[in-house]
Amino acid sequence: MNNCILVTGGAGFIGSCFVLGLRNLRKANVVTLDKLTYAGNLMSLRDVEDDPGHVFVRGDIGDLALLGALLAEHRPKAVINFAAETHVDRSIHDPAAFVRTNVDGTCGMLAAVLAYWRALSQSERHEFRFLHVSTDEVYGALKLGEPAFTESTSYAPNSPYSASKAASDHFVRAYHHSYGLPTLVTNCSNNYGPRQFPEKLIPLMITNALAEKPLPVYGQGRNIRDWLYVADHCEAIEVVLERGIPGQTYNIGGRCEKTNVEIVHALCSVLDDLVPTSRGPYSRLIRFVSDRPGHDFRYAINISKISIELGWQPRETFESGIRKTVEWYLANKPWVEAIQRGEYRSWIETNYASRMRD
Template sequence: MRILVTGGCGFIGSAVVRHVIGSTGHSVVNVDAMTYAATQASTAEVASDPRYRHVRADITDGAAMRAIFAEHRPDAVMHLAAESHVDRSIDGPGVFMTTNVLGTFTLLEAAREYWGGLDAARQAAFRFHHISTDEVFGTLRPGDPPFTEETPYDPRSPYSASKAASDHLVRAWQHTYGLPTFVTNTTNNYGFWHFPEKLIPLVTINAIGGRALPVYGDGGNMRDWLFVDDHAEALVLAVERGQPGETYAIGARQPRTNLQVVHAICAILDELRPDPEGPHARLIRYVTDRPGHDFRYEIDPTRAEAALGWRPRHDFEAGLRRTVQWYLDHRDWWTALQARHDSTKRLGVAPMEGTP
């Protein structure tokens, strides 16, 4: 297949690009506007492959999207481009509505126009795969069963509301126009090339520098953590096997509280990079919780595992160790980001979480 990937220089998108080029026979057209969290370094290992092409364009630009479809004639779309950081959505929700809602609408319309001009066989084979988040389902209380494909929507932040809106658009285009769309919802991802405003890279980088490790509230908020390369494998299987109108909830069955995650990072760094001043956990600071902070997200992936023939390969401890080691080994990358982006001046000041 020729797959059009939006947001392929972002965290999850770049993992998808690397997996497609490195582990399948498919080709990729990576459409990315290169906003603050995108980095070409994350796709450098595949950039010279003849099956890879990067096109710098904004998904809100309808003319650009139509031209890309006309030129590259994809067999499938994997739509990952999105604003994804909850804290940023609280501070400035407008860009989330523009990218996540208007951008998805614009991409759907370009895809629908292109799909309408295909022959019957290619129309039937075409897929529009929309990658979303478990945050659209709201929050779980202690003792609640994990989210499934049947969980009602109950978004609680501007970010999750914008993603819920885009999910609804994708399903509406399938029901109204017959465009072969489906949705995957995932839980928190972690791994390599994660922009250093999210929880795991933030804590790792701050701890390396001996800076405070800020934790919201009492640190009891819980998330299910999925290694990004495992998620990328599931997403590619979904675009190969997913059926129009379906939803696939992709998770790892590995819930941890934020405080457990922070302590685990500290323990790994105590072993890999001991601090003469003492254990890294001494740097933990509890700070005022953010507005509307959801207590718990967790996914039951049973249906997706059966439909896609997939299981995550990494347990949390092994994946986290690989991730912390990666940030130790790639200091040049994240220090350059800190120097280049004013946004990263927040590092070490505001506690942040890793949202998909």
């Protein structure tokens, strides 16, 4: 094996942060495989486009021939699977797309990786890892006062997205127990930070506020999430890859529970400070819109296992992370403008226009 990691979905939000982090510190060579669907963006990998230690390949994780060829050519010491359809609202509109990528795609990848792993020497098989990046949404929803999700919390997905991720998690676990493949699963809370596709809450609010558009908040904005800065998440994945025990699951969270409306007001305050307008505070743009179907009330992650066993803790406070996030979007307007054309605009119209009318 080489000092190489195959990263699927590496042109997406979290994947690109991980790839850039590895290459900035020259920790490993990276092969990035990404289908470049709506959320995959080569502009996110611009910093490594001329890096000899990085190879980009456009392709589908369900293409077994391509995966087999990449594994044979580059002989990676690890495969990290970020590739997924991730947006709950999109899953409600088109659940089949989530089954194709998150379930069928993961199963195909596991089959290709298993064949590669079996052909390695004994020492190489011992060192190899397959790390699957998942979500806290597989655990379902919590009420106020209920204890946070742990790695032993039963799965209870409530959306097509979380159901598809739950299925993929189970297949990863099954490949470890049935075939001995050294797998790891991480379940993270809500990520935020640079390069996030602007259909998600935080970048959507930033881009809408700067354009003086309404800031649509589902229901009364009381739904609660645990917020995790993306660079902290990527550091945690590295720690799990290096020190995690094969077959185990590790929850990754930010220890930062906030309601959606608190998030939006915090963003407005940062924007008021960085780009004030004579028209008044950005919070004047907040509009409460009809809620989405099956909207989980609360997620919370208990990170005791990764903290105690592997020594990881989040570095960023929400205050420092949200300011860095806003500053990045202000400094990278061409990235945002390129994404906001075409298909993205159609999606925003499909998802939000009727809710605003309601």
